[in-house]
Amino acid sequence: xxxxxxxxxxxxxxxxxxxxxTMDFYTRVMQMRLVHVRRVPYEQDRGQPPYExxxxxxxxxxxxxxxxxxxxxxxxxxxxRDLPGGMQHIAFHLPRDRFDRAVEHVKSCGISVxxxxxxxxxFWSAYFFDNNGIRLELATSLxxxxxxxxxxxxxxxxxxxxxxxxxxxxPADVERWLRQMPLLxx
Numbered sequence: 001x002x003x004x005x006x007x008x009x010x011x012x013x014x015x016x017x018x019x020x021x022t023m024d025f026y027t028r029v030m031q032m033r034l035v036h037v038r039r040v041p042y043e044q045d046r047g048q049p050p051y052e053x054x055x056x057x058x059x060x061x062x063x064x065x066x067x068x069x070x071x072x073x074x075x076x077x078x079x080x081r082d083l084p085g086g087m088q089h090i091a092f093h094l095p096r097d098r099f100d101r102a103v104e105h106v107k108s109c110g111i112s113v114x115x116x117x118x119x120x121x122x123f124w125s126a127y128f129f130d131n132n133g134i135r136l137e138l139a140t141s142l143x144x145x146x147x148x149x150x151x152x153x154x155x156x157x158x159x160x161x162x163x164x165x166x167x168x169x170x171p172a173d174v175e176r177w178l179r180q181m182p183l184l185x186x
Contacts, residue, residue: 011058011066012090014134019055019071021131029109030092030136032059032067040070061092081135089135091125093149099124099140106138122152156186 016022026032036058042051055071067090081088094102099116103126107113115126122143129135143152160181164174 008063009065011068013056013068013070014087014132015049015072016069016132017072017074017076018131019057019069022069022071023057025131026059026067029106029111029130030059030061031105032061034058035060035066078133087134089127089137091137091139094138094140096124096140096142099138102138150182154182154184157183158186 023034027034034057038056040048040054040056042048042053049070049072051072057069057071059067059069061067079086103113103116106126106128111128113126113128116124116138117126119125122141124140124142126138127135141147141149141152157178160178160183161174164177168174168177
């Protein structure tokens with residue numbers, strides 16, 4: 001299978017009911033710049049949020065990608081990140097030499113942080129929540145930094161096969177997925 005033609009994330013769009021607190025969190029704690037502010041009119045057939053004239057603000061999350069928030073009315077029910085269709089968390093990648101400093105900065109802002117914790121393979125992560133209850137992760141790789149994020153998670157065929165066999169009963173399904181994956185020499 002060919003590499004994806006996608007370049008990466010343009011923006012992730014989340015919902016807040018307190019945009020000023022969200023602006024403070026993402027500029028002060030996460031050290032992102034606010035780069036675009038606007039109102040979005042409601043248009044029924046575009047799959048947009050069901051509210052008229054919403055604020056939609058964008059933050060620079062690095063590497064030419066954006067994090068955006070719509071401001072919804074207060075008092076709405078909260079999503080459950082641990083149910084299908086919910087978003088479990090966002091993991092922000094940092095180079096290894098900036099990881100510890102970033103974790104300490106978040107802690108210095110009075111935010112409770114779980115970790116850093118080793119998660120096996122190349123993963124080293126720290127977890128915390130934003131003002132909206134969105135779980136965030138600071139992640140770094142213990143692998144060679146020049147490998148990049150995608151290459152750092154590549155596996156050997158044997159490791160990938162063992163996991164895929166726990167999902168599929170039909171060996172043909174396992175083989176089909178293995179043929180699509182970039183794999184490390186074994």
